[in-house]
Amino acid sequence: MKRPVVLFVIIAALALSLAGCGKHPTSEIKTPANEPQVTDDAQSPAEADGQAAPSEETAKLEDDTGRQDGERFEDVIILEGMEETVKYEHIRNYTLGFALDYDYESFVRRSEPDRECFISIWDAPENPENYLEVAYSPEDAETVAAAVGEALSNDYDIIKETITLDRAGTCIRIDASNAKGNGGTPDLLQAVYIIPAHDGSRVATAHYSFESAEGFGRRFSYIINTLLVIDRSGEKRLSDEQALSAIRSYCYSSNPELEGIVKAGTYPVYWDISSSDEQEIVVLFRSYTAAQSLYHIDRITGDTYVTVFVPGTMPEEKRTDESLNVWEYLS
Numbered sequence: 229m230k231r232p233v234v235l236f237v238i239i240a241a242l243a244l245s246l247a248g249c250g251k252h253p254t255s256e257i258k259t260p261a262n263e264p265q266v267t268d269d270a271q272s273p274a275e276a277d278g279q280a281a282p283s284e285e286t287a288k289l290e291d292d293t294g295r296q297d298g299e300r301f302e303d304v305i306i307l308e309g310m311e312e313t314v315k316y317e318h319i320r321n322y323t324l325g326f327a328l329d330y331d332y333e334s335f336v337r338r339s340e341p342d343r344e345c346f347i348s349i350w351d352a353p354e355n356p357e358n359y360l361e362v363a364y365s366p367e368d369a370e371t372v373a374a375a376v377g378e379a380l381s382n383d384y385d386i387i388k389e390t391i392t393l394d395r396a397g398t399c400i401r402i403d404a405s406n407a408k409g410n411g412g413t414p415d416l417l418q419a420v421y422i423i424p425a426h427d428g429s430r431v432a433t434a435h436y437s438f439e440s441a442e443g444f445g446r447r448f449s450y451i452i453n454t455l456l457v458i459d460r461s462g463e464k465r466l467s468d469e470q471a472l473s474a475i476r477s478y479c480y481s482s483n484p485e486l487e488g489i490v491k492a493g494t495y496p497v498y499w500d501i502s503s504s505d506e507q508e509i510v511v512l513f514r515s516y517t518a519a520q521s522l523y524h525i526d527r528i529t530g531d532t533y534v535t536v537f538v539p540g541t542m543p544e545e546k547r548t549d550e551s552l553n554v555w556e557y558l559s
Contacts, residue, residue: 297531325460474554530555
């Protein structure tokens with residue numbers, strides 16, 4: 229048993245909310261005037277609505293949701309006994325091995341090499357209290373659960389139980405909402421979900437304050453209930469050069485006249501790397517019409533969405549409905 233490694237991962241990535249996702253820079257966050265109020269963080273959405281949780285066999289049949297990485301859609305959830313329409317984005321992280329749908333109007337997504345974070349837009353990004361993080365562990369679920377329980381038991385009286393998520397199946401849930409020694413409700417609460425997988429486990433941790441427990445706990449419950457374990461494929465990664473070549477091929481295939489326009493040289497047309505990091509490559513295509521298309525490419529999956537910008541006409545980039553997978557355009 230690699231206990232020291234597990235403890236390091238859990239303490240570094242899971243145990244302290246104040247030292248969590250807020251240490252890394254993020255995009256600007258706008259603060260709405262009022263925070264929504266929602267209820268009941270103890271049950272999964274299916275359980276709370278009186279629906280029977282699916283069997284493991286059913287969960288396996290739902291491995292492919294049919295949604296592409298980055299696809300956005302609307303769904304209806306139940307909050308305080310009332311229906312609310314929520315705008316979700318489907319994401320797939322092949323490095324960590326999971327997919328889920330998150331409420332992009334309520335949370336800012338931050339991708340890091342060892343985890344995904346979803347931070348409340350009402351929190352200061354450098355010091356959040358309400359956020360969800362999902363990480364991968366090579367250890368089995370029981371080993372991770374033992375390490376998480378030991379770490380949280382320093383400050384909480386924990387409750388460990390087995391529950392069933394709609395897409396991920398059976399998992400271990402550790403509730404940390406009572407101060408150690410039955411000392412009442414602490415200011416900061418946690419709920420940790422350890423989900424078994426063939427290559428270890430996935431660990432989803434919901435952090436929320438006592439004041440926001442009912443609201444954020446319920447929203448986190450819905451998000452975690454969409455989590456799906458998928459195969460990790462971290463070995464296959466796109467280089468900047470491959471991404472550039474693939475987008476050029478895609479543009480040529482989409483517009484048969486483009487190659488002739490480029491060769492004629494009458495109008496300025498070019499492709500360039502706009503930005504590049506561990507997770508994403510952005511390729512800029514400057515069209516002969518002066519429009520700029522930016523292809524946002526997942527370095528591992530190849531899934532790509534497109535934004536457009538026309539200098540002097542548009543104040544900022546606008547996302548389009550166009551999507552592709554650049555792996556299909558590599559020669």
